[in-house]
Amino acid sequence: MSLAIESRSPRLAVLIDADNTSAKIADGLFEEIAKIGEASVRRIYGDFSSTRMKSWADILAKHAIIPQQQFAYTSGKNASDITLVIDAMDLLHSGRFDGFCLVSSDSDFTRLASRIREHGIDVFGFGEQKTPESFRQACRRFIYTENLLQAASGGQPRPDAAKKPLVEPKEAIPILRKAVEQVVEQLESGDGWVLLGSVGKSLANLAPDFDSRTYGFRKLIDLVRDIGTFDVDHAEGKAPRIKLKSATESKRRSGGRR
Template sequence: MINSEQIIALLIDADNTQEKKMKSVIMEISAYGRIVVKRAYGNWTKEVLKKWEDDFRNLAIKPIQQIDYVKGKNATDMALVIDALDFLYTSNYDTYAIVSSDSDFTPLAIKLRESGKFVIGVGKESASEAFKQSCDLYLCLEKLNMDSDEVIEEVENNANNKETEIDELDRLLQIAANSYQDDETGYTNVSSAGTYIKRVKPDFDISKYGVKKLPEYIERKSDLYEMTKYKGKGTVNIIAYKLKENNT
């Protein structure tokens, strides 16, 4: 089971990542804790980076402008490294997520790990083994759920598309189930899933889905989920769920 109480700094090398994947990246990283810093580094005057503007607004990412001081030389990497080391010595972040496929970040990942930090790398499958091995966890962009990207794009283009919104909620429940399931039973506490969903979507309102509580929604989707209830501490009853085998 993942420790979801980590405080995370998400640092994005915009020159070496896929902008269209950022919503899925944030969904995955949020399973490991609360992202308190979301910064993307790049020379935003470049035409190739213009598409990032929507992500700044919709995903609350702070753009960090870095001009190319020398033509043909990219200064973005250095700006990201400087900020990461500044955070390391002046802040108390538990986890650093570096979104890039650039092997130049290998020394940074090693330094962060040597300092006791958990390092998540996010990049292409073709990234160097050196960078992958310098991270505690490496997530391949190509393996992030493609359907979720399509769902998200539809949601942003048509806020009234309820079927699409439900598809996104099921994707979040799937991530939560895979991240927080009990190692022995395979079930995930619905409360943990709800906390994760609110972390990813602060405006989440279960009433939009025609139910009063998240367990009611899960119970209605019996084709996707199995539910169980058991006694917790004192008078507390725990409600948990897991994905049915054909939906894992």
């Protein structure tokens, strides 16, 4: 009798810098990580004897996060960062993990992210929009924690999420255009039509922090439709395709909005 072998989700090590991360994102954080793989290790670093860490201390049990206590013996010295880096390297060399989730807005972890990726292991960064570009670019993918803020009940996105995007949708046009042009060149698409899925992969390589939610949309296709720079072909039962509008079409559309 043969037994079916169930494929295992990627095993992830989640390391959280409590000094640079708000506890408010915890629910959204682990929901997002669950889309990537299994959070096998969940550790958080900070001085939990401090009153400002109470918000984290109150939710550690809910998400089975193991606190790594680091007392602040000396002002200006961050023992938590050093401990996180040491643990990350130990976990990396154990060879048991398919990816790391580094949760911080601190650029000090840029070299750590680069070092892990040099071993062929994926790094997923989570931090605020203010996170320096060096850290964002060092990750395979970087998710803004502002996009993870969720309502207390039901895990639904904040009602004002669509009304107040972090960045105006039109700001996505240059990177979307570059991604489409890159795919067209790679596939030598004579008519300019490319699969939206291929554009998404190109975006991930061009800008690790690209996320349609940053522009107020859950899905990439909705963002593309809204900005009006691309033609969209989404026939029923088929994968969506997009194409850059001609200069004449774009000019006509912008003129109609005035």
